Amino acid sequence: MGQRKIVIVDDDPDIVESMKVVLESAGYSVETASNGTEGLELIKEVNPHLVIMDVMMNSLQEGFIVSRELKSDPNYKHIPILMVTSVKDKTGIDFESAAGDDEWLPVEGYFDKPVKPQVLLEKVKSLLHES
Amino acid sequence: MESVLQSKSLIQRAYWLVHLRWVAVAVLVCATFLASETLKVSLAVSALYTVAAAVAVYNFVLFDLLRYLVERAEHPSLRMLSRIITFQIGADFVILTVILHYSGGIENPFFFSFIFHVVIASTILSTLQSYLAATFAVAVFGTLTLLESFGVLAHYELVPFVSVDFFANRFYVLGTLFVFSATLYLVVYMTTSIMKQLRRQQEGFELVNLQLKQKDYYKNEYILRLTHDIKGHLAAIDGCLNVVREKIVGPLNDKQMDLIERGHNRAVKCLAFVNALLKLTRMKLTGRLDMELFSLKRSIFNAFAAAENGAKAKNLEYAYEMDTAVDTVYGESTLIEETITNMLLNSVKYTPAGGIVKLSVKDAKDHILIQISDSGIGIPPDETEKIFEEFYRAANARKVERDGTGLGLSIAKQVVTRHHGKIWAQNNPEGGSTFSFTIPKDLQSHPEAGTVR
Secondary structure, eight states: OOOOEEEEEOSOHHHHHHHHHHHHHTTOEEEEESSHHHHHHHHHHHOOSEEEEESOSSSTTHHHHHHHHHHTSTTTTTSOEEEEESOHHHHOOOHHHHTTOTTTOOOSEEEESSOOHHHHHHHHHHHTTOO | OHHHHHHHHHHHHHHHHHHHHHHHHHHHHHHHHIIIIISOOOOOHHHHHHHHHHHHHHHHHHHHHHHHHHHTSSSOOHHHHHHHHHHHHHHHHHHHHHHHHTTTGGGOGGGGGHHHHHHHHHHHSOHHHHHHHHHHHHHHHHHHHHHHHTTSSOOOOOTTTOOSOGGGOHHHHHHHHHHHHHHHHHHHHHHHHHHHHHHHHHHHHHHHHHHHHHHHHHHHHHHHHHHHHHHHHHHHHHHHHHHHHTTTTOOOOHHHHHHHHHHHHHHHHHHHHHHHHHHHHHHHHOSOOOOEEEEHHHHHHHHHHHTHHHHHHTTOEEEEEEOTTOOEEEEOHHHHHHHHHHHHHHHHHTSOTTOEEEEEEEEOSSEEEEEEEESSSOOOTTOTTGGGSTTOOOHHHHHHOTTOOSOHHHHHHHHHHHTTOOEEEEEOTTSSEEEEEEEETTGGGOTTTTSOO
């Protein structure tokens, strides 16, 4: 099956590093980008099996915008997106019920910061149908 | 908002006039009776009683009309209300003049009662309208006295109260009318000036109030931004610690593990605090809650289940009772459920092992009463209200848990207040404490449901 590729798009280098370490230790190949534009380029270049995306980067909704763009491109719409957020309390968005709604929040899963290694790995595995 | 307030106060005034008129009718009947029976004054008794009856009927119709306008018509317009009040004042002048006509005209000292209405008019109506009202009073009463004086209208004498025919003395009549009108205009002038001053003051207060609200809003936005920033850092710190803690980057010796664990615990506590503060602040900043009809029953079950493990671990007697009538309520389901859960968790936390925690849900007349009582550490006397203040923690609670956020009950209070309910705490005579809050049943019809008070 070969090594599974994951792209992390997040502007917080420390969060990126901690996730990268966890995912690499589980045998995934990880590439990272620190903003939406860079992320989109990287995803198109790498064509990963999974994208992990922060909601709020430079702008409040950058993560949403990139996700929608990916989902509207037939070449990339199959790639599952796992959204990372710490904004639940700021935006008041109910991610649990919104995730999976293609119109509104076109992602396959989400989790709240801080990253818990076990939770992260479980989510990634289930999205890659490895569990 | 301002026009709603204004129309509210105009409605109050309109009712006030109606109520005063009942008193006036009673006074008229009593005065007529006393004057004619006891003082043997020669009054047109039957005419006066007829007038009293007519005014009573008029007042009843007016009362009904007002009630209809307030209850049926959604929002009686300001113009409509001010017209009704103007009409009432004008009609009262005519009524008073008719009464005076049957009780001696200018010879009856009660003619100065016009002043009352002029004062009332000056507090409610505009300056111009007030002067017009005074002019109308002078005109009606002046016409009456002059007509009586010239013999066009009959004059009812007040024997033996007034034995000289003042009414026929033109000089006296004109002089009295002059003083009368001068007095009325002066009253209008004084009252409207005082009212202007009062209104200006009130506007000042309202402005300050608005500025305070604005400042409070900015303060909350500031807290929100700051807290959110801190949360970002904390999340990164804890994320990194977690990677080490779970030995993903290699094994740790016991001392290393212990220190990492300590760091992680503090980060978790700080995150809990930051999350609570975010929640409270966000609630304060949001204008409305998303309210809907939801099953309170289910929320109670969920909340009860959420604290059950903790209660079992401490071997507590843990039970609930719920009135069968309790079903759905109108409100924000997640917030209500969380509030009950948190209060249960609180009781479990502060009740020593082997104690009791009980949840009771009662259907009271117009509200649902939710109570959580325990056999725990109780609340220091005098602090049963303070514990709902932000960041306040009772000394005995601090001993049980050093690093509580001090925000749990503030959030609960915010939630309950948003639902227009009440929340309070008291100590039980047999030890422990009871936390109670209410959810009104008629919330759905409440126009300001979910908004900040």
